[in-house]
Amino acid sequence: MHLALAADADSPDFRPEAVHAATPAIACRLYQSIRSESKVTMALLGRNLNGLDEYPRPLADQVLSISDKLMSSHEYLLHDYNSRA
Secondary structure, rough: OOOHHHHHOOHHHOOOOOOOOOHHHHHHHHHHHHHHHHHHHHHHHHHOHHHHOOHHHHHHHHHHHOOHHHOOOOOOHHHHHHOOO
């Protein structure tokens, strides 16, 4: 469905909006939402690590080993706006 809606370039109702155009409050809420979902996802992956099959387990270990880097990868949402203000 997302692909179908995004394919309609003529309709302003479904045109993607740039994140950099967001207000500081919107950027902050977006950042907090992404960070919260990321924490939940990493915790879920960690709890289910031993139940994974042989192939995905090393990949999951790799993701968990860089979880701090992944968790901070969306900080640009806060910094980009603040640097323009």
